Amino acid sequence: MIKKIFFQIHWFLGITAGLILSIIGVTGAIYSYDQHILKWINQESYTVQVESNTKLTPEQIYLHFKEKQPEMQINSINIAQAADASSSINIVKEGARRGKTVLINPYNAQILPEIKGQEFFQLIQRIHRYLTLGDVGKQITGASTLTLIFFVLSGIYLRWPKKHSLRQWFAVKTQLKGRNFIWDLHAVVGTWMVVFYLTMAMTGLFWSYDWWRSGMYRVLNVTPPAQVNANNRNNDKAKDKQDQKKITAEQTAAALATAWTGFNAQVQRPYSSVSFTLPKKADGMLELSFVDATPQHERARNKANYNYQSNQLENVELYQDKKLNEKIMSSMLPVHRGSFFGSIAQFLFMIAALLMPLFFITGLMLYLKRRKQKKLVLAAKNALQTTQTDEHAGNWLIIYASQTGVAEQLAWATANSLKQSKQRIDICSIQHVKAQDIQAAENVLIIASTYGTGEAPDAAQSFVKNIMSTSQQLSTVKFAVLALGSKEYAESYCAFGQQLHAWFEQNAATALFPLIEVNNADPDDVQRWNQALSKITATELQHIEIKKHWSDWKLIHRQHLNPNSLGTAVYHIELEAQTAQNWQAGDIAELQPQNSAARIQAFLTEHNLDLSENLTDLKQRLSDRDLTVQVKHSTDFEQLLAQLPQLPSRDYSIASIPSQHTLQLIVRQQYDQHEQLGLGSGWLTEHCAINDTLQLQLRSNPSFHLITGQRPIICIGNGTGIAGLMSLLNERIQDHAYENWLIFGERERHCDFYYQEKLEDWLETGKLKHLDVAFSRDQVEKYYVHHLLREQSDRLKEWIERGAVLYVCGSLQSMARDVDQALADILGAEKLEQLRQNDAYRRDVY
Template sequence: MLLGQLSSAASPLSAEQVQKLQGLVAELNPIQQAWVSGYLAANANTAVLDSVTPSIQANEAASLTILYGSQTGNAKGVATQLKAQAESRGLTVKLVNMSDYKPNNLKKEKFISVVVSTYGEGEPPEDAENLHEFLYSKKAPKLEGVKVAILGLGDSSYEFFCKTAQDFEQRFTELGAQTVFARADLDVDYEGEANIWLTGALDAFEPELKAQSAGSAQVIPMPGVAAITSQYNKQKPFSAELSIVQKITGRDSTKDVRHVEISLEGSDLTYTAGDSLGVYFLNDETLVDEVLSLLSIDTAIDIKLGDKALNIRQALIENLELTQSYPTFVEKFASATNNSELAKIAEDKTTLREFIESRQIFDIIRQYPAKLEAQYLVDCLRKLQPRLYSIASSQSEVEEEVHLTIGLVEFEAFGSEHLGGCSGYLAKRAEEGTLVKVFIEHNDNFRLPADTNTPILMVGPGTGIAPFRAFLQEREASEAQGENWLFFGNPHFTQDFLYQVELQSYLKSGVLSKLDVAFSRDQAQKIYVQDKLRKNGAEVYAWLEKGAHFYVCGDANRMAKDVHQALLDIIQEFGGKSEEDAQAYLKELRNQNRYQKDVY
């Protein structure tokens, strides 16, 4: 019997257990399914021998609650590190995603650590939205006696750097909580400083936690199976072969979009539809040589990068950020070169952000060349950060491969062609067969429904189609019975219909129940995906009412906001709700994980 056809009547499981089992298996590839099957069989045979009940005394140990809100997985990773380090000290810890945390429990807490990222225009990540809103509401409880430590992760190239962490600290303080360790706002190159902060925060928490735990329960841990984790991660990426890089937009398209296939053969990397792939890239060697020449730096010189000695040219190609500009580079470079004009620009935040918006680091060095020692240049730069791409394949379909849909970033500025760091590398410089360093970034906030009978609506214009290609492959592989409706948009039908043949095949086979396309430049009046949503408003609302999950992937600044507003309009018009009730309706969809976004 296929799992999708399993019912509680035909098994010893309850309806809820069947749904949970279907949801788990939908996230596993065939190898993982086989392992779990064997493990469960062995576990059932030894259940009687392992039926030792842990003894717990009446008093519970004082616990440190770690709350994390993560958009791309970095905050979750740091929070997990904090948990591991706390447990290594013998402390009791609860690690909770903010989306799973009941805000009313705040009044029961005594020790809290918050690890949270910021995205967009100073907004909390989606899984932190409810707790953030609750803290700023009249329902927020007094928190006298609560001890807190807060860590923020962000990107200083954005204006509202680590604002969410600052918001949390402000509200905790206003509600009476005591900060036991100073908040840190960490940039993209956060790993070293994060470790220092974790140690300091635990040093602050530990004495009182242990004092309150004295004489309390000691839990006898049950024997179990350690979680299987890959040996490869962001700090230790896998060297994977770049198999295929194929342009999938037409010759006359205004966009250059590439379908990329990467082999994971020889690794133990697994992923679920909705996850992202982190890709490390190499900077353009020609531009690196130009930088060295403009700064009169000898290419043979060695420099220090952390605790390693590297050749300066190698470091600039492999290890340091030279495309994406950010404020601290301008400030440090102005100081290192004693450039008064650049220093003046750096003094005014508004002027500085306007300056870096149109410039890559290459451009700044071209505009302000100077003789500079190699180590000074290195000290101005931050480490190269991997780029994250939504995975465009299901491992159930492609097995030891991973597919991406990458839009090449290219533009003319200051008299020369400019390319994005990673997209330029993959599309223009890396040849098929090249080894690229990659890792999987799991995204628990962008998942198919556990019940494969649930209908889904997907809105993915442009390269936002990527995760929905993975969703469709997964729904087909799992023989899901739920309906699938895709909204796709791009400028022109003839040039920009990404994965057209595949989508039409899914329509023909019935995997894709409905496909609505918006080619904005094919008629006098521009039509976008939000317009298609409104045109189908009655049916969209009907799908939501029958339990559909709604997904959005793509541009955060305009498209996602326009789609959100279209949804509000649809709910008001076809649900007969006020604007306030429509907002509440969407909020409840988010709370139920039925409205999920993967936006950038």
């Protein structure tokens, strides 16, 4: 919950304060080299032609301007040691608190050209400090700088795993694409910037808030300059009572002459420049500052007083002798821009400042991606049209029992169709239906899938246990059942739908029409349902169908995952969409299989078809037809084709998420009773060539989607069931949700541990909190996932108490039932049922 709150605040502030910080960063980067740039573009002002005579002394410069331009009020005079360096004077200028600096030729006191570019850098500084908006802008930039501290600390907190490696923390993974790369760039480069941004922010606030500045002085145990100056002013007042005399021009010139000679004689250390502040009163003291020949940074100044009455250099304060805390507080700008730490650091600080827009842009892109995904989910939930209803029309309760989303899709299509004819509609998943809901309904429509070997879908388990096991008074209820199934499972075809229909009749409900069964979403079967509803409602309902939007996908990669395994071969499959596609973690890829070239050729030969013309066309038209059914012999191809139904589709759990840019499947080869490769697995793993195109549609599977928020999840699976779990984990990790526990089982560790390297890397970096594996054949006694669960019962209970959601993916017969029983034994049947009711126990089993 804490991480979720921090994440929400992080992105909210990112899209609000991020733009301001980007402006502050770019302007700060420009301003960090202002003096270097000004000297580069104003070389005619900063450098002069070296002459044979010596440079003018401060006294000579003062007297020159006193004679030539007496209106100038000079504050200080600066002399540089380098022969080609200009000297400067600082003069009083109205509106300029620190006066105006004028560069002069050190050999003749001639005023050098005005410095170009100063106005530009002054504008950059105003934007950087207060967006040129005065006190209001100062408050905005100050608040944004505080926000930068929160960004840095919350970003580290959100990234912080239990275990981590330097590579995971600091290496940008250029092989990533799309959203994954954007997030990696945002997070990894952000980690690089931590020290820089914390330093910039904490020093930048020095100019924003008095309370922050006072706090820094207290924390670093340094006396603020204001307090020092106040003490000096008090001393000056006491001294002024004794000596109120103002200094004359002649006295000033003499003081400068004495100070210049005495300073050079007594300084005893090389310096690059010295500045003399002209005395205001004849108290015998002249303030000066000088810069070492090789200063630590541009603001590393030494201070001293020169007593021109006793000819002594007094109160010398050398910068290098200061304690670190004193250096920091007297050099806030160099620390802020990095020059305090050297020229390389200053450059890195400048780069860091320039990169600030990167985080605003990448953060905004990630936010828009999340927002778009939420809109897609919301649009799917709001598919039911809001047509006005007729108060005299029928009242319909539509209940769906769906495992992979087909029944739910048909339920919404039915609701839309009835709504178009102004019927009053309520639609509900079977897990949320209560007995009184059915008793109060006028008409009940149930659309139910059969799952496994004739079982109810997971969502219907509580309905079966709590409602179908009891007698209900339904004599006032009219009902109809649409049962979904597959004739490939003849013994359990539409079994749950049949059970529902029988239960309603046993409880005195009236059937609106006989049970309608649908084989593999056959459109003709679905249309019989629509026609029956049209007859009952006496309206012409719009066409209802389970729309299959086949898309072209290219097979771009196929890898055998388990060479030498005791089981059949398992393949990692990667498909690339030929048009834009989107899906969610937990969704299903429905494949339209095709016959192999050998099977088509055998069929053509068996029926002695004329192959002289259009052979390619004939093979193409036979590619997706069931060639195993009994047909009446005919030499006419069209008559023969009409007898061949389309091959049934095959469903596969998707192992990837859209930001990975490929649709990944994990497919185990299946064989029929004749030892022939199965339709779907054979086509994907052997018959379809790399770079060939196949037909596939994406189908939403809401019952296996991720929960919202960052509650912990426990993923349990075996074999190729790792596919659905990998998609969930990929999505969670992309969203920085690291409370993940994976329990996985297969035969042998050395060849059946799919994605071992990736999973162990997630474990090492804390993106998986726990990874527990059970390999059944690696020991004498077989050891399965449900055994592992029982061993970890204490941890399981603790995670469930923390709100964890269970996800189970894999084989129904060999894993899911045993896991279900183990969970019931550990948690209690009532608790497990509660989890199921609260959508906290989700399965994608087959």
